[in-house]
Amino acid sequence: MVTISEALRIIDEQKINLKSQTLPLGESLGYALSKDTLSPFHVPEFDNSAMDGYALCGLYQEYRLVGEVAAGESKEVRLSDGEAVRIFTGAKVPHATSAVMMQEKTSVESGTLFLDEMPRIGQNIRKRGGQLSEGQLVFGKGHVLAPPSLSLMGSLGLEHLEVFSKPRVNIITTGNELVPPGQPKAEGQIYESNSYAIAGVLQQFGFQHQHKMQIKDDLEATKKGIKNALESCDVLLVSGGISVGDYDFVRPALEANGVDELFYKVLQKPGKPLYFGRRTNQFVFALPGNPASSLTCFYMYVLPLLQKFSGYGKVGLPTYQFPLSHAYENNFGRPSFLKAHVFNGKVEILDGQGSSMIQSMALGNALAFVDDGIQLKEGDMVDCKLIS
Known part of the structure; x- marks a missing residue:
């Protein structure tokens, strides 16, 4: 088991072979520039x-x-x-x-x-050159293109931009109990939802998945599914099957497919049974099956790797501090990322902190970090990651 800081360090230390491509200006939103951009002329060109x-x-x-x-x-x-x-x-x-x-x-x-x-x-x-002089640095390598960036690039007459390619992502969900939404389900079965959450959070941050597949809890089926998924992706996201139950086959199936384990289990709540591995230039995250755990691990660990893979100059969600609107004690026994809501400059830690409880995360907009055993008073400052 590793600590949160150790897990983030291991991800940050991974060497990645970045690839670049040329995209039309109108298709470059959310990509990072693969080289410095210099102004071809004065902006404005005339008074x-x-x-x-x-x-x-x-x-x-x-x-x-x-x-x-x-x-x-x-x-x-x-x-x-x-x-x-x-x-x-x-x-x-x-x-x-x-x-x-x-x-x-x-x-x-x-x-x-x-x-x-x-x-x-x-x-x-x-005045001529009041914004930019000819030859002046406009954006450095690694700058992520937001709408104002596209506006400026367009004003420079740049029809195409050289950017870093984004990783190809595949998604696997595991579980005999899972049924696709809209289909009839039997007693003991539940509707599969994690793939929709993962695909949605990828899209939220400017990434796309290529394929997603559902696999039964069977070792051979899991090995085959992972083998097929790794044939066409840079990053594989697996949901479920990574704990220590009799029907959790993801870890041995990854090993059978030549994936080297970089860490397994993180001292945190939720999302303790998180796996991160590598096969040559491919990466695998095996995420916990509980919905809130899966999304928390994505925000904290998957997103920085995807951004690093895309040549971003800065990776991960920034941390902000907000005063707590009420007293709170972390008695979960582990450092915790808590579902929270930031409003009017204060943060409220929400009810429903269980790993399977997704409604509280859906109603919130932040993850509040509180270390193990910490007692907080109203007004104490809390580190928060804004997730929406």
């Missing part, structure tokens, strides 16, 4: 107006109005002292423009522009 109004030459309160400049026009306009032109947001300011006055602070009578206040030099002008 332009920050708003609709009037471009002014000289600092006065009256001007002779001599024309108009719309956004996108390439014509060269020159102003003389005391002249002004109507201008629109994003339009190139004429040569010799001293300032731009917003239209709300102006009036026009018989071709003369009147200002409600004196302008200031450079007012409302976006």
